[in-house]
Amino acid sequence: MNIVRVFDSNVTKTPDKPFLIAGGHEHSYQQVQDGSRRAAAYLEDLGVGRGDRVALMCFNTPGFVYAMLGAWRLGAVVVPINHKMQTPEVAYVLGHAKVSVCVFDGELAPVVSRLETTAKLVSTDSAADGFDFFDDAISSVDGVDGVEIDENDPAEILYTSGTTGAPKGCVHSHRNVVGVAITAGLAVSTTRDERLLMAVPIWHASPLNNWFMSTLYMGGTVVLVREYHPVTFLETVQEQRITLCFGPPVIYTTALNMVPNFADYNLGSVRAWLYGGGPIGADVARRLVESYGTTEFRQVYGMTETGPVGTVLYPEEQLTKAGSIGKFALAGVDLRVVGDNGIDVEPEQIGEIWLRADTVMQGYLDDPEATAAAFADGDWYRTGDLARTDEDGYLFIVDRAKDMIxxxxxxxxxxxxxxxxxxxxxxxxxxxxxxxxxxxxxxxxxxxxxxxxxxxxxxxxxxxxxxxxxxxxxxxxxxxxxxxxxxxxxxxxxxxxxxxx
CATH class of the missing domain: 3.30.300.30 (ANL, C-terminal domain)
Structure with missing residues (x-):
């Protein structure tokens, strides 16, 4: 199983249903399928084939999705890049991943134009002078179906900073990506009627794999907001009748703190406010519940290496166990809290969180030593997060073994x-x-x-x-x-x- 096959299956069921909504325009499942086939043909003309790496450095735009699906149709590997990076950081990723083609949004041309790289550089829009224009190029070619993809073929390389300072590339297979979509979807009971708001960068592991892919898997609709702004965020939730939203806690507190007429917005369509990137304290949790008028907040814990999947703190636990990352691992995920001696610790003792799941990465790109060090007892991933469990079995992170902020x-x-x-x-x-x-x-x-x-x-x-x-x-x-x-x-x-x- 792979995401392209899942997507194409949804096209046969609901071809005219909106899959993407961006900038006031709807892109149906059929339109995205056609566009991704043309994107595949264009990338193929640029020399992209099975196993080649295609970097995507974009805001939350349809071009990211078309290029991603197009690359996968060819059996290529997608390398999402943080659009906030500066030229030296981008150059490192392109070189380390041996990227063949980099698709970027034109607004990022000042960063991209200073690159010294062998990768072909293609802009998604006409804002970048001197570069090929992706949208024009894919409109003038006939689409291709691509190749058969094995579920164990690499699908993406997601970069995360390493403790040595050099980013590491986490290689995820198509099986990993599908597994994350299913696991995340089960965690929040995703349905075909879902309307997901993508208000935080799509290239992040959790927005992309957990929420975009689970919505795609179930045949829902994704509403893309180019960049987060508190007013745009609230307006989009209200106007698009959003049902799912994910982001770090700061996107919710910023909207509450920075928009004077916050209470005037109708946010009642949202059935799950999802947050990650760190737990929130009791005072903040209480304020969010009171101001948003619902207890339907869920803290999700995971990391790029695990898909990312891990644990969840459910709505009924938000106030009583504020600051916790939850009690149970998600479906299909095994969790241990392990001491220095390799033995599980007792409640209230501090140990390292280990996770095991089919969603865990294949390994770090071209770094067998780091890959070996990241695993223990075979297939247990060592998160580096130090935690304790309370008397009720709830997990609380107390420190990060690797000085991550x-x-x-x-x-x-x-x-x-x-x-x-x-x-x-x-x-x-x-x-x-x-x-x-x-x-x-x-x-x-x-x-x-x-x-x-x-x-x-x-x-x-x-x-x-x-x-x-x-x-x-x-x-x-x-x-x-x-x-x-x-x-x-x-x-x-x-x-x-x-x-x-």
Whole structure:
């Protein structure tokens, strides 16, 4: 089984039903099928075939979907790229994944035009001068059905930052992707009548695999919003009669905090408000339940490597177990909390979460050592998240073994940011930590040892990083110190830095 076959099956059942809605335009299942076949023909003309990698660097636009399905029809592997990345970050992904073709939105031309790459670069719209225009190209070719796809063939490479600072590519098969769609769909009882709002970036693992794919699998409708804005978010929910919505908690709190007439919007069509990227506290949970007028919030936990699937905190548990990631793993997922000795820990003891499921990645691209280190006892994936269970069996994450910061649903690894800041000529030493924030979950804070006091300030650091890192990775706060606390062996004592932030 593969997603293309599932999609084509839905076309035969409801060809005229809207599959995508974007910018006021509807794209029926039949239209998307026809367009994806033409996209396949165009990509084939560019030399794309089975196993080749096609990168997609787009906002939430139909072009992303057409190109993705078109690439899969050829047996190619899709590589979604964060559209917030700067040129050096994009160049790394294109090179590491050996990308043949990169399809990007024209607005991103300033970043793409500075790339030195062998990949063919194609714009989805006419906003980018000097590049081939994807929409024009696929309108002038005859569509192709493509090739037979084995469920164990790689479908996508999803990049996630590694603890060394270099992003790792998580390779997921078609079987993995279908498995995630089924698992996520079961978790929220997805139906053919679903109207999913895609208000957060589609290239993220959870929006793409959990919610887009489960809606596709069931034959529902996906409403694409190019980028999140609180007013647009609320207007779309009301006007499109949205039934499912997913995002980090900050998209819900921002709409509540930034839109004065929030209470005037009719949000009653939504049957499930889904959130991930970090749990929320009791006060925030209570405020959301009261303001949105429903308890139908669900916290979903997982990571790119697992599909992402893991656990869910259900509506009836939002207030009584706020801050938990849930009690039970999702259908088809096994979960353990394991101590350093490899034995499951007792309640209230801290251990590492291990997950096992058919949705777990095949491995890290071209990195057998990292792949081997990520698994234990055969097929158990070691998440790196340290957690405890309470007396009722609910899981609470207490720390991240790999210094990951989650800010507004975006994963930031401290070493990646530290490595870039260290390149500044006036920086002697640096440590990056997460600072708890009620709205964003965490914010990025840099503690910098400068060459001379006063030689640089926070704005200098932020300006230096502006074309080297995605904006969400740039520290919100920069604190200058004369020395960083270290152990006798020279390791930075980040727990002391966090307590001082």
């Amino acid at each position: 989650i800010t507004g649903g975006e994963n930031v690894y401290s070493k990646e940011v530290e490595d870039v800041i260290s390149g500044h000529p006036d920086v002697v030493d640096v440590a990056v930590v997460g600072k708890p924030n009620e709205e964003w979950g965490e914010t990025v804070v840099a503690h910098v040892v400068w060459r001379e006091p006063g030689v640089i300030d926070a704005d200098d650091i932020k300006t230096y990083l502006s074309d080297k890192l995605a904006r969400y990775k740039i520290p919100r706060e920069v604190e200058f110190v004369t020395v960083l606390p270290r152990t006798p062996t020279g390791k930075i004592q980040k727990h002391l830095i966090r307590s001082a932030s």
